[in-house]
Each structure stands twice: as structure tokens, then as C-alpha cells.
């Protein structure tokens with residue numbers, strides 16, 4: 001049996017848009033437009049997509065916090081609407097980092113209190129809390145008020161909280177959002193460890209393509225409420241690696257020429273990676289059909305005629321970002 005099955009989930013939100021002081025208009029937002037995927041037992045599954053894609057909505061439906069308008073979903077075989085209580089028993093959930101933490105309690109008290117709410121016997125709870133504090137490296141700060149914690153410390157306690165019931169399935173919504181590199185790495189390490197050593201099934205959302213690539217066994221790319229593709233990071237990258245990806249650093253009048261590069265035959269897309277308009281400097285990413293060698297002379301020529309100078313060119317291995325650009329540009333954005 002699969003750990004998670006989502007079948008054609010649809011969710012609409014009705015929102016009011018203010019039009020002046022006394023008038024507002026109703027607008028329907030289609031947060032999910034038929035989202036389907038399955039997650040295998042023991043897998044780390046990444047739901048990757050930009051802001052507003054529908055990641056949190058998906059996690060909320062799967063954790064019974066929201067009802068879908070249509071479609072079905074199962075967690076360890078239990079239906080998220082008809083067997084909501086059973087579903088919740090399978091899950092440890094971390095929604096946004098500070099959600100569910102009491103600021104006037106210490107980190108340790110938060111975990112002990114939550115354990116009591118989950119009916120874990122006090123003696124077991126004590127041991128478990130100590131182990132989790134160690135796991136997330138918070139023993140030293142365990143007796144400070146959460147109010148005095150940094151974001152990274154709150155994240156670690158929230159994460160530990162999701163692990164209290166030792167549930168077989170974990171949902172982590174943007175677990176490293178806003179954390180410094182060291183804290184983010186710590187969280188990622190623990191996620192890997194939970195998967196490897198304890199065989200947990202983990203669904204995590206992120207908009208960080210690098211993180212999804214580094215952590216997930218399989219990834220679903222979601223955008224505007226639709227799943228665009230599902231596969232292992234390698235499979236996804238192989239699907240776009242028919243051609244090279246160039247990263248070109250240009251100086252001078254680069255504005256007009258970027259569009260022109262896009263219309264060269266064999267160029268699949270052009271994207272501005274970064275720019276410093278004041279310094280007249282930009283880094284452009286160019287996806288090609290074939291090899292860099294075949295297309296480079298034309299590209300350099302177009303740049304030069306447009307008044308831009310090439311400072312550096314590198315040929316990149318396709319990243320998940322290229323997969324994403326490819327998928328979204330194919331839809332004619």
C-alpha cells in the first residue's frame with residue numbers, strides 16, 4: 001500500500017476583493033485544479049513550486065485541516081475526509097514554523113505539554129522530549145522561553161514537536177524557510193536521518209529547487225494548482241538535458257539583446273538570472289536544443305551586434321530550475 005494517495009484534488013477559495021469603501025467583488029481562486037500523486041512508504045517526497053502554487057493547500061487537505069471541494073486522498077489507506085481521526089494518528093505535521101508554539105513556555109515545556117495533549121504517558125514523554133531536544137541540538141536552550149528564541153531555534157522546536165508522537169508519516173511545510181545555512185542544514189540532516197534510520201515517509205514542500213534536489217527521492221513540481229511533472233531529481237533533469245544550458249555574463253547594453261537571443265533557432269529559452277543595472281552587468285541563462293559549441297558563435301555575434309560584451313560563459317549541467325523554466329515556458333507564459 002502507498003503511504004499517500006492524492007486523486008484529482010480540487011480546492012477553490014472564494015475571496016472578496018475591495019473595490020472602494022463600500023463595494024467588494026467576489027473572486028474565486030482555484031488553489032488546486034486536480035492534483036494527483038502517490039508517495040511510497042519510506043520515501044522523501046518534495047512538493048516543489050513557487051509562491052501560491054498550492055503546496056500548503058495540499059498539505060492542509062492531506063492533514064485534514066481543510067476539506068477538498070472534490071477528489072480523494074488517503075493516508076496509510078485512510079480517507080482524509082471520512083476517516084479524519086485515523087489519518088491524524090498517522091501524522092506528524094509542521095505547518096509554518098511558529099504555529100502551535102506557546103511563547104510563554106520554554107522549548108522543553110512546549111514539547112512536554114504537546115506530548116500530554118497527545119496522551120503520551122509522562123515517563124515516556126520525558127525520555128522522548130530529551131531525545132528529541134538532543135536530535136535537533138536544542139538541549140542547551142531548552143529552558144529558555146520560546147519568546148526569546150531566534151527563528152532557527154523555533155524551527156528546531158517545531159520540528160521536534162512534529163516528531164513527538166513518533167508518527168510514521170511527516171508533513172513539513174517549508175521547514176527551512178528563513179533559516180540561516182547552518183540551521184537549514186541541521187534540519188535537512190535530521191530529515192535524511194529520519195528517512196534512512198527510521199524509515200519515515202516524509203512529504204515536504206519547498207520553493208527552493210536546490211533543497212528539493214538535495215533531499216527528495218522524488219519531486220512533484222506544482223504551479224498554479226497543477227502538477228507539471230513527477231520524478232526523481234535525476235529523471236526530471238534527464239528529461240530536459242537534450243541540450244546544454246549556458247550561463248553568460250554580459251556587460252553593457254544587454255537589455256535589447258536578450259530578447260533577440262530568444263529568437264535564435266535552437267534556443268529554447270532565455271532567462272535573466274541576475275542583473276546590476278547600475279553596473280550594466282547581467283547574468284543570462286540560455287537553454288539550448290543541442291550542444292553549446294553549435295550555438296555559441298551565433299549567440300556571441302548577436303550580443304556583440306547589440307552592443308553587449310561577453311565577460312564569461314559557462315556550460316551548466318541542467319538543474320531543477322531549468323526543468324521548471326522549461327515546463328512553465330512550454331505552457332506559454
Ligand SMILES: Nc1ncnc2c1ncn2[C@@H]1O[C@H](COP(=O)(O)OP(=O)(O)OP(=O)(O)O)[C@@H](O)[C@H]1O
Pocket residue numbers: 013014015029030031049050051052053054055056057058207
Ligand atoms: N484561506 C484562503 N483564502 C483565500 N485564498 C487562499 C486561502 N488559502 C490559500 N489561498 C490561495 O490559494 C492559492 C494557493 O495557496 P497556497 O498557500 O496553497 O500556496 P503555496 O504553494 O503554499 O505558496 P507559498 O509558497 O507562498 O507558501 C494562492 O493563490 C492563495 O492566495
Ligand SMILES: [Mg+2]
Pocket residue numbers: 055056057173
Ligand atoms: Mg505555503
